[in-house]
Amino acid sequence: MSNKQVLFTGLMLFSLFFGAGNLIFPPLLGLESGGNFTPAMAGFLATGVLLPFIAVLAVVTVDGGLVTIGSRVHKVFGVVFAVIIYLSIGAFYAIPRAANVAFELGFQPYFDNNGGGPLILFTVLFFAAAYYICLNPQKLVERIGQWLTPILLIALAILFIRAFYLLQNVTGPVTAKYEANPFVTGFIEGYFTMDAVAALAFGIVVINAFKDYGIQSKNEKIKGSVGAGIVAVLGLAAVYICLGWIGAVLPQAGQFTNGAEILTTASQLLFGNTGSLLFSIIVILACLTTCVGLINASASFFQGLYPKFSYKTYVRVLTFVGFAISSLGLNAILDIAVPILVFIYPIAIVLMMLSLLTPFIGKGKTMYRASIALTFVYALYDVLANLGVNVDGFAQVIGFVPFFDLGLGWIVPAVVGATSGYVIDRFVLHGRGQEAITLK
Structure with missing residues (x-):
């Protein structure tokens, strides 16, 4: 196993984690924490970065992954809970959410029409791209780790370098939310990114990536997974800190209510009209790579659970279901799925900690x-x-x-x-x- 293989697998894992939610949470934390940015961000990194890393390790170190871990409670529980995890973070929630967020932040601003036409057009193109990338899982690392992730990182780097060059390092006021205990508040914000649950699914993608490299030894796969995980979490931590800093020092920060507004304004302030295009590229790529990872992970899981149908069949079904649910709109998706995620997240964390x-x-x-x-x-x-x-x-x-x-x-x-x-x-x-x- 070469360092190059570990690096590209780690870059792929970074992109799978880094969806639109991860893009817009840190700037809002920076905005609201102000002068308490450092302890608030430390808390956010504890649960938004470290916890997903632990989840990946918990899955890759166990033969059979999530099903085996859950089966330590009961065999039926192991299967049922794993199915709920993959459906809730996959086709029923995270996949259509990624498409909707990409549309609303990266595509819709260019259209005055509020009808359903632009959404249908965008989601058709979005899921067609995701479907194409997922059809050949052996090339997933190449297509995401070697191509899409570097493009995403370059776009982010352009934004960060320009921001550090032009913006003054003067933070805004601390809101009441972050006054008493900024570390705990940041800790809870990172917890609610729900990335630890997604990590339980992405573990199978990492294992399959090393299998595709021809690595069969369990110890070698675990070693490679640890290395890839370190690459991913270091990348996530660096990006989160930079995004949070932009929110903390952006002029007139008090006028914003969410991270998307902060980044949109920052992009326009730093690059003019070109900034809107840069922000759109970042959002769409972040959502696309996450969507691809979730479709691949879910299809691999269900194909292993019920191999009567092929991997490609599951990809087609998951892509179609994700496309269909996307048409409901983002608010409807959140209303349906958030209670489910609130229920499964604590159970998933307990299972993975016991397993580790x-x-x-x-x-x-x-x-x-x-x-x-x-x-x-x-x-x-x-x-x-x-x-x-x-x-x-x-x-x-x-x-x-x-x-x-x-x-x-x-x-x-x-x-x-x-x-x-x-x-x-x-x-x-x-x-x-x-x-x-x-x-x-």
Whole structure:
């Protein structure tokens, strides 16, 4: 395995992560954090960069990936949860969201017509390009890692260099949101990028990339995946810091309400009318590469789960479903999918953390089941709250735990469940002379 292979795979992984959401979150963080930009960005990097890296490692180090990890709770749970993950971050949410965001930020500004014609035209072209790239998974690294990613990085570099040359390093005021504890607030903002869930899908893309290079050794694939992951997270961290800095120092920052407005204005300020075109290129490429990665990962997963149909058949189905749902519009997609993501995200994080710690804590069923059961309770509360259900009584029962008001109430119960389950698996069951209940 050469350094070149690791580098291009890492660049591919960077592009798969770097979608439109990742593009517009950091500038808004910079805008709102102002003088507290450094601790806020440190928190954002902890969950927006480090957590996805951990998720990739959790998948690539386990034979069978996400299904195997989930099966440590129960075999049926492993399959069902993996299917929900791939559908929710794939054809039912992230793929059509990528197309819609690319259209609204990179294409629609050039049209005065508010009808559905421009959206249909754009999504046809967008999904045709994604379909073409995905048809030959063996060339995925070449097409994304060697071509699309460098173009994306060049466009971003032009924006950053110009910004650092022209903008003064004077931050705006700190908003109330980032006054008390900017690190924690940034930590939560990075958490809500949902990239850790996407990473559970992208792990299979990385493994397949090294297989296509002819690498069969598990240790070599893990070593390559670690290297590629480092390339990706370093790239993400650098881009996030630069984007956040632009939001923090952009003149008249108080007039903006989201990251897209900040970057659009920055591009026009730095490059004039040409800046709008530069921003469009960045947005469309970021969305396209993420969409390609999700289609490829989902098709590879379902082909492995049910091999009666070919990889190309799954690509066609996922592309068509993504195209069809895109026609609903971005707001409808978010209304449907966000409650689902709020539900699965904590469970996914607990699973991947337990998996990564397997060399130290084992694979005891009680440990997995107790931690997931308690996490499920808090995830259920969050999804009901997002759906507008009256959960005041529910909150009175479970709301005593730390971080509950931040939407992170599941953390301490998950740790308590895992710890108590580990003690039962390790000492109580063994103490009775029984074999530890683990999956081989």
